Amino acid sequence: MLCIQRATLLTPDEQIDDGVLLIDRGRIVAIGDAAHIGVPADAEIIDAGGLIVAPGFIDLQLNGAFGEDFTWAPESIWRVAEGLPRWGVTGFLPTIITSPLQKVAQAQETLEAGPPSGWRGSIPLGLHCEGPFLNPQKKGAHNPAYLRAPALEDVAAWTPDQHVRLVTLAPELEGALELVQTLAQRGVVVSAGHSMANYEQARAAFAAGVRYGTHLFNAMPPLEHREPGLPGALLHATEVTVGVIPDGIHVHPAIVALAWAAKGPSRLSVVTDAMAALGMPPGRYQIADHEVFVTEDARGVNVARLASGTLAGSVLSMDEALRRLILYTGCTLGQALATITSTPADLLGIGRERGRLRAGAWADLVFLTPTIEVVRTMIAGVTCYVREES
Numbered sequence: 066m067l068c069i070q071r072a073t074l075l076t077p078d079e080q081i082d083d084g085v086l087l088i089d090r091g092r093i094v095a096i097g098d099a100a101h102i103g104v105p106a107d108a109e110i111i112d113a114g115g116l117i118v119a120p121g122f123i124d125l126q127l128n129g130a131f132g133e134d135f136t137w138a139p140e141s142i143w144r145v146a147e148g149l150p151r152w153g154v155t156g157f158l159p160t161i162i163t164s165p166l167q168k169v170a171q172a173q174e175t176l177e178a179g180p181p182s183g184w185r186g187s188i189p190l191g192l193h194c195e196g197p198f199l200n201p202q203k204k205g206a207h208n209p210a211y212l213r214a215p216a217l218e219d220v221a222a223w224t225p226d227q228h229v230r231l232v233t234l235a236p237e238l239e240g241a242l243e244l245v246q247t248l249a250q251r252g253v254v255v256s257a258g259h260s261m262a263n264y265e266q267a268r269a270a271f272a273a274g275v276r277y278g279t280h281l282f283n284a285m286p287p288l289e290h291r292e293p294g295l296p297g298a299l300l301h302a303t304e305v306t307v308g309v310i311p312d313g314i315h316v317h318p319a320i321v322a323l324a325w326a327a328k329g330p331s332r333l334s335v336v337t338d339a340m341a342a343l344g345m346p347p348g349r350y351q352i353a354d355h356e357v358f359v360t361e362d363a364r365g366v367n368v369a370r371l372a373s374g375t376l377a378g379s380v381l382s383m384d385e386a387l388r389r390l391i392l393y394t395g396c397t398l399g400q401a402l403a404t405i406t407s408t409p410a411d412l413l414g415i416g417r418e419r420g421r422l423r424a425g426a427w428a429d430l431v432f433l434t435p436t437i438e439v440v441r442t443m444i445a446g447v448t449c450y451v452r453e454e455s
Protein backbone atom coordinates (compact mmCIF):
# COMPACT_ATOMS: atom_id res chain seq x y z
CA MET A 66 0.00 0.00 0.00
CA LEU A 67 1.19 3.46 -0.96
CA CYS A 68 -0.10 6.60 0.74
CA ILE A 69 0.19 10.13 -0.63
CA GLN A 70 -0.55 12.66 2.04
CA ARG A 71 -0.52 16.43 2.60
CA ALA A 72 -1.72 16.95 -0.97
CA THR A 73 -4.09 19.52 -2.41
CA LEU A 74 -6.12 17.12 -4.52
CA LEU A 75 -7.85 18.35 -7.67
CA THR A 76 -9.96 15.43 -8.81
CA PRO A 77 -10.54 17.69 -11.01
CA ASP A 78 -14.28 18.03 -10.22
CA GLU A 79 -13.53 19.09 -6.66
CA GLN A 80 -10.65 20.27 -4.48
CA ILE A 81 -9.70 18.37 -1.33
CA ASP A 82 -7.30 20.20 1.00
CA ASP A 83 -4.97 18.18 3.22
CA GLY A 84 -5.85 15.29 0.95
CA VAL A 85 -4.86 11.65 1.22
CA LEU A 86 -4.69 9.05 -1.54
CA LEU A 87 -4.28 5.35 -0.85
CA ILE A 88 -2.91 3.30 -3.73
CA ASP A 89 -2.77 -0.47 -4.02
CA ARG A 90 -1.57 -2.49 -7.00
CA GLY A 91 -1.51 0.58 -9.21
CA ARG A 92 -5.01 1.79 -8.45
CA ILE A 93 -6.50 4.38 -6.13
CA VAL A 94 -8.34 2.57 -3.36
CA ALA A 95 -9.32 5.53 -1.16
CA ILE A 96 -9.41 9.31 -1.50
CA GLY A 97 -10.40 11.99 0.98
CA ASP A 98 -9.08 14.43 3.54
CA ALA A 99 -6.74 13.51 6.37
CA ALA A 100 -9.55 13.64 8.92
CA HIS A 101 -11.48 10.90 7.13
CA ILE A 102 -8.89 8.53 5.63
CA GLY A 103 -7.06 6.16 7.92
CA VAL A 104 -3.49 5.40 6.88
CA PRO A 105 -2.43 1.76 7.37
CA ALA A 106 0.57 1.47 9.67
CA ASP A 107 2.66 -0.38 7.07
CA ALA A 108 1.90 2.00 4.17
CA GLU A 109 4.78 3.55 2.25
CA ILE A 110 4.34 7.33 2.59
CA ILE A 111 4.89 10.03 -0.02
CA ASP A 112 4.59 13.47 1.55
CA ALA A 113 3.27 15.86 -1.13
CA GLY A 114 4.19 18.84 1.05
CA GLY A 115 1.06 20.76 0.09
CA LEU A 116 1.62 20.42 -3.68
CA ILE A 117 -1.33 20.07 -6.01
CA VAL A 118 -1.94 16.45 -7.00
CA ALA A 119 -4.08 16.00 -10.11
CA PRO A 120 -4.88 13.22 -12.56
CA GLY A 121 -2.19 12.67 -15.18
CA PHE A 122 -2.62 14.54 -18.46
CA ILE A 123 -4.11 12.86 -21.54
CA ASP A 124 -3.18 14.18 -25.00
CA LEU A 125 -5.54 13.12 -27.79
CA GLN A 126 -3.24 14.37 -30.54
CA LEU A 127 0.50 13.83 -30.45
CA ASN A 128 2.57 13.29 -33.61
CA GLY A 129 5.88 12.57 -31.94
CA ALA A 130 8.64 14.12 -29.82
CA PHE A 131 12.39 13.88 -29.17
CA GLY A 132 13.12 13.95 -32.91
CA GLU A 133 10.79 11.01 -33.66
CA ASP A 134 7.68 11.13 -35.83
CA PHE A 135 5.07 8.43 -35.21
CA THR A 136 3.88 8.39 -38.83
CA TRP A 137 7.38 8.10 -40.27
CA ALA A 138 8.49 5.59 -37.62
CA PRO A 139 5.57 3.96 -35.77
CA GLU A 140 8.01 1.76 -33.85
CA SER A 141 9.20 4.90 -32.00
CA ILE A 142 5.95 5.10 -29.98
CA TRP A 143 7.24 3.26 -26.91
CA ARG A 144 10.55 5.12 -26.83
CA VAL A 145 8.89 8.54 -27.11
CA ALA A 146 6.35 7.52 -24.45
CA GLU A 147 9.17 7.03 -21.94
CA GLY A 148 9.95 10.77 -22.06
CA LEU A 149 6.41 12.17 -21.88
CA PRO A 150 5.99 12.03 -18.06
CA ARG A 151 8.29 15.08 -17.76
CA TRP A 152 5.34 17.15 -19.05
CA GLY A 153 2.80 15.39 -16.84
CA VAL A 154 1.47 13.25 -19.69
CA THR A 155 0.37 9.81 -18.47
CA GLY A 156 -1.78 8.81 -21.46
CA PHE A 157 -1.85 9.82 -25.11
CA LEU A 158 -3.07 8.90 -28.55
CA PRO A 159 -0.11 8.46 -30.92
CA THR A 160 -1.33 10.21 -34.05
CA ILE A 161 -0.77 8.77 -37.51
CA ILE A 162 -1.40 11.38 -40.19
CA THR A 163 -2.23 10.84 -43.86
CA SER A 164 0.21 8.30 -45.27
CA PRO A 165 0.07 4.86 -46.93
CA LEU A 166 -2.42 2.76 -44.91
CA GLN A 167 0.44 0.40 -44.09
CA LYS A 168 1.67 3.00 -41.58
CA VAL A 169 -1.48 2.60 -39.50
CA ALA A 170 -1.06 -1.19 -39.64
CA GLN A 171 2.55 -0.83 -38.45
CA ALA A 172 1.44 1.38 -35.57
CA GLN A 173 -1.25 -1.18 -34.66
CA GLU A 174 1.42 -3.92 -34.65
CA THR A 175 3.69 -1.79 -32.46
CA LEU A 176 0.94 -1.34 -29.87
CA GLU A 177 -0.14 -4.98 -30.12
CA ALA A 178 3.43 -6.14 -29.47
CA GLY A 179 3.49 -4.11 -26.25
CA PRO A 180 6.42 -2.29 -24.64
CA PRO A 181 9.94 -3.67 -24.35
CA SER A 182 10.72 -5.35 -21.05
CA GLY A 183 11.46 -2.97 -18.20
CA TRP A 184 9.70 -0.15 -20.06
CA ARG A 185 8.09 2.61 -18.02
CA GLY A 186 6.29 5.57 -19.54
CA SER A 187 3.14 7.32 -20.63
CA ILE A 188 0.43 4.86 -21.74
CA PRO A 189 -0.49 4.84 -25.45
CA LEU A 190 -4.29 4.59 -25.17
CA GLY A 191 -4.74 3.74 -28.86
CA LEU A 192 -4.14 5.47 -32.16
CA HIS A 193 -5.57 8.68 -33.50
CA CYS A 194 -5.80 8.20 -37.28
CA GLU A 195 -5.84 11.73 -38.67
CA GLY A 196 -6.59 10.93 -42.30
CA PRO A 197 -6.37 9.72 -44.96
CA PHE A 198 -10.09 10.50 -45.60
CA LEU A 199 -9.63 14.28 -45.59
CA ASN A 200 -10.65 17.10 -47.87
CA PRO A 201 -7.74 18.03 -50.23
CA GLN A 202 -8.79 21.68 -49.90
CA LYS A 203 -7.90 21.56 -46.18
CA LYS A 204 -4.95 19.21 -46.32
CA GLY A 205 -2.72 21.31 -44.03
CA ALA A 206 0.62 19.51 -43.67
CA HIS A 207 -0.80 16.21 -44.98
CA ASN A 208 0.64 14.82 -48.22
CA PRO A 209 -2.19 15.02 -50.82
CA ALA A 210 -0.73 12.02 -52.68
CA TYR A 211 -2.02 9.77 -49.89
CA LEU A 212 -5.49 11.27 -49.39
CA ARG A 213 -8.21 8.70 -50.13
CA ALA A 214 -11.94 8.57 -50.71
CA PRO A 215 -13.77 6.98 -47.74
CA ALA A 216 -13.99 3.20 -48.21
CA LEU A 217 -15.22 0.70 -45.63
CA GLU A 218 -12.70 -1.96 -46.63
CA ASP A 219 -9.83 0.38 -45.73
CA VAL A 220 -10.98 0.55 -42.09
CA ALA A 221 -11.96 -3.11 -41.60
CA ALA A 222 -9.28 -3.48 -38.90
CA TRP A 223 -9.83 -0.07 -37.29
CA THR A 224 -11.39 -1.08 -33.97
CA PRO A 225 -10.62 -0.25 -30.33
CA ASP A 226 -9.50 -3.88 -29.82
CA GLN A 227 -7.01 -3.33 -32.63
CA HIS A 228 -5.82 -0.08 -31.05
CA VAL A 229 -7.67 2.53 -33.11
CA ARG A 230 -9.47 4.92 -30.72
CA LEU A 231 -10.07 8.09 -32.71
CA VAL A 232 -10.43 8.81 -36.42
CA THR A 233 -10.43 12.28 -37.95
CA LEU A 234 -12.16 12.52 -41.33
CA ALA A 235 -13.92 15.05 -43.54
CA PRO A 236 -17.61 14.13 -43.20
CA GLU A 237 -18.67 15.89 -46.40
CA LEU A 238 -16.74 13.43 -48.60
CA GLU A 239 -18.89 10.95 -50.51
CA GLY A 240 -19.30 7.79 -48.43
CA ALA A 241 -17.94 9.39 -45.25
CA LEU A 242 -21.17 9.11 -43.23
CA GLU A 243 -21.23 5.35 -43.73
CA LEU A 244 -17.70 5.24 -42.32
CA VAL A 245 -18.78 7.44 -39.40
CA GLN A 246 -21.66 5.09 -38.53
CA THR A 247 -19.53 1.95 -38.83
CA LEU A 248 -16.65 3.30 -36.75
CA ALA A 249 -18.94 4.83 -34.11
CA GLN A 250 -20.81 1.52 -33.73
CA ARG A 251 -17.47 -0.17 -33.03
CA GLY A 252 -16.74 2.33 -30.28
CA VAL A 253 -14.18 4.35 -32.22
CA VAL A 254 -14.55 8.09 -31.58
CA VAL A 255 -15.08 9.83 -34.90
CA SER A 256 -14.00 13.41 -35.39
CA ALA A 257 -14.62 16.00 -38.07
CA GLY A 258 -11.50 17.76 -39.27
CA HIS A 259 -9.44 18.84 -42.27
CA SER A 260 -12.85 19.49 -43.72
CA MET A 261 -14.86 21.96 -45.79
CA ALA A 262 -18.18 20.83 -44.26
CA ASN A 263 -20.90 23.47 -44.13
CA TYR A 264 -23.29 23.73 -41.19
CA GLU A 265 -25.83 21.26 -42.59
CA GLN A 266 -23.16 18.72 -43.49
CA ALA A 267 -21.70 19.03 -40.00
CA ARG A 268 -25.14 18.48 -38.41
CA ALA A 269 -25.59 15.37 -40.56
CA ALA A 270 -22.19 14.15 -39.38
CA PHE A 271 -23.18 14.60 -35.72
CA ALA A 272 -26.41 12.69 -36.39
CA ALA A 273 -24.32 9.87 -37.89
CA GLY A 274 -22.10 9.70 -34.79
CA VAL A 275 -19.34 12.31 -35.00
CA ARG A 276 -18.55 13.39 -31.41
CA TYR A 277 -15.34 15.42 -31.76
CA GLY A 278 -13.89 18.25 -33.81
CA THR A 279 -10.16 18.07 -34.51
CA HIS A 280 -8.22 21.29 -33.78
CA LEU A 281 -11.20 23.65 -33.94
CA PHE A 282 -10.70 26.50 -36.46
CA ASN A 283 -7.57 24.95 -38.00
CA ALA A 284 -8.02 23.23 -41.38
CA MET A 285 -11.72 24.10 -41.66
CA PRO A 286 -13.74 26.96 -43.17
CA PRO A 287 -13.90 30.16 -41.11
CA LEU A 288 -16.80 30.98 -38.81
CA GLU A 289 -19.04 33.51 -40.54
CA HIS A 290 -22.19 34.98 -39.09
CA ARG A 291 -24.36 33.93 -42.06
CA GLU A 292 -22.42 30.75 -42.80
CA PRO A 293 -21.46 29.09 -39.50
CA GLY A 294 -19.91 26.10 -41.27
CA LEU A 295 -18.16 23.30 -39.40
CA PRO A 296 -16.73 25.56 -36.66
CA GLY A 297 -20.13 27.10 -35.94
CA ALA A 298 -21.74 23.66 -35.81
CA LEU A 299 -19.03 22.32 -33.49
CA LEU A 300 -19.39 25.29 -31.14
CA HIS A 301 -23.16 25.02 -31.11
CA ALA A 302 -23.61 21.26 -30.62
CA THR A 303 -23.80 20.41 -26.93
CA GLU A 304 -23.03 16.72 -27.53
CA VAL A 305 -19.76 17.38 -29.38
CA THR A 306 -16.31 17.99 -27.86
CA VAL A 307 -13.73 20.16 -29.62
CA GLY A 308 -9.96 19.97 -29.65
CA VAL A 309 -8.04 23.24 -29.30
CA ILE A 310 -4.30 23.93 -29.58
CA PRO A 311 -3.63 26.86 -27.19
CA ASP A 312 -0.09 27.71 -28.31
CA GLY A 313 -1.01 31.26 -29.27
CA ILE A 314 -0.16 30.45 -32.91
CA HIS A 315 -2.83 28.04 -34.17
CA VAL A 316 -5.69 30.11 -32.71
CA HIS A 317 -5.73 33.68 -31.39
CA PRO A 318 -6.01 33.78 -27.57
CA ALA A 319 -9.31 35.70 -27.81
CA ILE A 320 -10.75 32.92 -29.97
CA VAL A 321 -9.60 30.31 -27.45
CA ALA A 322 -11.53 32.30 -24.84
CA LEU A 323 -14.62 32.40 -27.09
CA ALA A 324 -14.42 28.64 -27.66
CA TRP A 325 -14.08 28.19 -23.91
CA ALA A 326 -17.18 30.32 -23.28
CA ALA A 327 -19.14 28.26 -25.81
CA LYS A 328 -18.03 24.78 -24.77
CA GLY A 329 -16.78 24.85 -21.15
CA PRO A 330 -14.47 22.36 -19.44
CA SER A 331 -16.46 19.21 -20.26
CA ARG A 332 -16.63 19.89 -24.02
CA LEU A 333 -13.29 21.53 -24.71
CA SER A 334 -10.27 19.26 -25.01
CA VAL A 335 -6.86 20.85 -25.06
CA VAL A 336 -4.42 18.96 -27.28
CA THR A 337 -0.82 19.76 -28.15
CA ASP A 338 -0.69 18.38 -31.74
CA ALA A 339 3.03 18.42 -30.94
CA MET A 340 5.47 16.99 -33.45
CA ALA A 341 9.01 15.60 -33.51
CA ALA A 342 10.61 18.87 -32.33
CA LEU A 343 8.92 18.69 -28.90
CA GLY A 344 11.74 18.43 -26.37
CA MET A 345 14.31 19.40 -29.05
CA PRO A 346 15.97 22.63 -30.23
CA PRO A 347 14.86 24.50 -33.40
CA GLY A 348 15.97 22.87 -36.64
CA ARG A 349 14.78 20.56 -39.42
CA TYR A 350 12.37 17.78 -38.53
CA GLN A 351 9.89 15.51 -40.20
CA ILE A 352 6.14 14.93 -40.14
CA ALA A 353 5.23 11.83 -42.15
CA ASP A 354 7.32 12.33 -45.33
CA HIS A 355 7.28 16.14 -45.23
CA GLU A 356 10.22 18.21 -44.06
CA VAL A 357 9.32 20.67 -41.28
CA PHE A 358 11.26 23.77 -40.30
CA VAL A 359 11.12 24.65 -36.61
CA THR A 360 12.12 28.21 -35.76
CA GLU A 361 11.81 30.47 -32.75
CA ASP A 362 9.38 33.35 -33.27
CA ALA A 363 9.65 36.88 -31.85
CA ARG A 364 8.12 35.79 -28.53
CA GLY A 365 10.61 32.97 -28.11
CA VAL A 366 7.99 30.34 -29.01
CA ASN A 367 9.02 27.51 -31.34
CA VAL A 368 6.88 27.24 -34.49
CA ALA A 369 6.76 24.27 -36.92
CA ARG A 370 6.05 25.00 -40.60
CA LEU A 371 6.43 23.34 -43.99
CA ALA A 372 8.60 25.18 -46.53
CA SER A 373 5.30 26.62 -47.89
CA GLY A 374 4.60 28.29 -44.53
CA THR A 375 1.74 25.94 -43.61
CA LEU A 376 1.68 25.07 -39.90
CA ALA A 377 2.82 21.47 -39.33
CA GLY A 378 1.75 20.66 -35.78
CA SER A 379 3.08 22.47 -32.74
CA VAL A 380 6.01 22.38 -30.35
CA LEU A 381 3.72 22.82 -27.35
CA SER A 382 4.04 20.72 -24.20
CA MET A 383 0.97 19.74 -22.18
CA ASP A 384 1.96 21.69 -19.04
CA GLU A 385 2.54 24.81 -21.15
CA ALA A 386 -0.85 24.25 -22.80
CA LEU A 387 -2.45 24.15 -19.36
CA ARG A 388 -0.81 27.41 -18.30
CA ARG A 389 -1.80 29.11 -21.56
CA LEU A 390 -5.44 28.01 -21.33
CA ILE A 391 -5.66 29.66 -17.91
CA LEU A 392 -3.88 32.77 -19.20
CA TYR A 393 -6.18 33.07 -22.23
CA THR A 394 -9.50 32.30 -20.53
CA GLY A 395 -9.09 33.25 -16.86
CA CYS A 396 -10.51 29.86 -15.88
CA THR A 397 -9.55 28.05 -12.67
CA LEU A 398 -6.84 25.40 -12.54
CA GLY A 399 -9.49 22.77 -11.83
CA GLN A 400 -11.44 23.74 -14.95
CA ALA A 401 -8.31 23.81 -17.08
CA LEU A 402 -7.26 20.42 -15.74
CA ALA A 403 -10.60 18.92 -16.77
CA THR A 404 -9.81 19.69 -20.43
CA ILE A 405 -6.75 17.41 -20.32
CA THR A 406 -7.93 14.77 -17.83
CA SER A 407 -11.61 13.93 -17.33
CA THR A 408 -12.84 15.39 -20.63
CA PRO A 409 -10.57 13.37 -22.94
CA ALA A 410 -11.05 10.27 -20.77
CA ASP A 411 -14.84 10.62 -20.98
CA LEU A 412 -14.65 11.12 -24.75
CA LEU A 413 -12.69 7.87 -25.07
CA GLY A 414 -15.16 6.09 -22.77
CA ILE A 415 -12.51 5.39 -20.09
CA GLY A 416 -13.61 8.03 -17.58
CA ARG A 417 -14.00 5.53 -14.74
CA GLU A 418 -10.46 4.20 -15.23
CA ARG A 419 -8.46 7.33 -16.02
CA GLY A 420 -8.68 11.11 -15.98
CA ARG A 421 -10.09 11.43 -12.46
CA LEU A 422 -8.91 10.85 -8.91
CA ARG A 423 -11.49 8.35 -7.70
CA ALA A 424 -11.44 4.98 -5.99
CA GLY A 425 -11.01 2.29 -8.62
CA ALA A 426 -9.15 4.44 -11.16
CA TRP A 427 -5.51 3.93 -12.11
CA ALA A 428 -3.16 5.99 -9.96
CA ASP A 429 -1.92 8.15 -12.84
CA LEU A 430 -0.92 11.35 -11.04
CA VAL A 431 0.82 14.67 -11.55
CA PHE A 432 2.27 16.74 -8.71
CA LEU A 433 2.18 20.46 -9.55
CA THR A 434 3.56 23.60 -7.95
CA PRO A 435 1.18 26.57 -7.45
CA THR A 436 2.68 28.03 -10.66
CA ILE A 437 1.75 24.81 -12.52
CA GLU A 438 5.14 23.24 -12.97
CA VAL A 439 5.38 19.46 -13.02
CA VAL A 440 7.34 18.14 -10.04
CA ARG A 441 6.50 14.44 -10.13
CA THR A 442 4.54 12.12 -12.42
CA MET A 443 3.25 8.71 -11.40
CA ILE A 444 1.73 6.07 -13.67
CA ALA A 445 -0.18 3.17 -12.11
CA GLY A 446 1.26 4.19 -8.75
CA VAL A 447 4.88 4.11 -9.96
CA THR A 448 6.95 7.30 -10.08
CA CYS A 449 8.11 7.82 -13.70
CA TYR A 450 9.45 11.35 -13.42
CA VAL A 451 10.79 13.57 -10.63
CA ARG A 452 12.00 17.07 -11.35
CA GLU A 453 15.62 17.58 -10.43
CA GLU A 454 16.19 20.27 -7.83
CA SER A 455 17.90 23.29 -9.32
Ligand code: ZN
Pocket residue numbers: 195205259279280284
Ligand atom coordinates in the same frame (compact mmCIF):
# COMPACT_ATOMS: atom_id res chain seq x y z
ZN1 ZN B 1 -4.38 18.29 -38.39
